[in-house]
Amino acid sequence: MSNASFIPVFAHRGASAYALENSLKAFEKALELGADGIELDIQLSKEGTPVVYHDPQLSRLVGSNKLVNECTIAELENFKLGKPWRRLFSSYRIPTFHAVLAWANRHQLPLNIELKSTILDNKDALIDMLHGLILPKGSHFSSFHYELLEAVKRYAPQYETALIATKKLKWDLLCDYKAIDSVHMHKRYYKPRYLEACVASAKTCRFYAVDGNEKFLTNPHPSVIGWITDFPDKVLTVQQRPLR
Structure with a gap:
């Protein structure tokens, strides 16, 4: 069996191919399918309460033009989520991070x-969130925003931090990004240049948008420590791991 068997599979926004993204149902489905972890997104309410929701605005899943941080936590928890024709009867709600953390x-x-x-x-709300935070073993933080990861390293240095790669990332200077331990990349970055940059800077990497059909899953590069996927069951199957 290849070393792919030992690479953790994180369910992207939960098992989002099977249930509404970032919902407790999607997280429970990921657990049921045998995922090794959950990827989720944190936004802040008007009061600074962390909630699990992807977009800064509410239009896509709520149908409101408001921004998440313009709404109180009471407003956010009351919104019904889903596609327009299903939203009226939806049981999906925006969960708080603390509720999801308790579940995890x-x-x-x-x-x-x-x-x-x-x-x-x-950022004060982030610092408050980090104070005394206890996460399941193997948890980590990721962000497109390096300064947020710097805050994590300052106030919760025990946790791994991962920068999500963009075109602006200076790969030749990756070792200068002192506040990160790893890089998260879209699977299109699965190329020698970027993998070797991680090795040269002593950083690990995870790849997202993985769907289970990628050839590299069966013989991954040594720097890879995780897959992030909407289809945890498919990636687990490729790794020849039994589903729950």
Whole structure:
């Protein structure tokens, strides 16, 4: 069996191919399918309460033009989520991060916590969230925003941090990104140049948008420590791991 068997599979926004993204149902489905961890997104409410939601605006899943951080936590928890023709009868709601964390700690299921853009406007809320934070073993933080990962390293240095790669990332200077331990990349970055840059800077990497059909899954590069996928069952099957 290849060393792919030992690479953790994180369910992207939960098992989002099978249930609404970032919902407790999607997280429970990921657990049921045998995922090694959950990837989720954190935004902040108007009061600074962390909630699990991907977009900075509410239009796609709520049908409102408001931004997440313009709404109180009471407003956010009351919104019905889903596609327009299903939303009226939807039971999906925006969960708080603390509710999801309690669930994850109960099951000891690692979290990949992506810190989103609304946190840039309220770093004090991030610091409050980090204070005394206890996450399941194997959990880590990721973000497109390096300064948020710097805050994590300062206030919760025990947790791994991962920068999500963009075109602006200076690969030749990757070792200068002192506040990160790893890089998260879209699978299109699975190329020698980027993998070797991780090795040269002593950083590990995870790849997202993986769907189970990629050839590299059966013989992954040594720097790879995780897959992030909407289809955890398919990736687990490729790794010849039994589903729950």
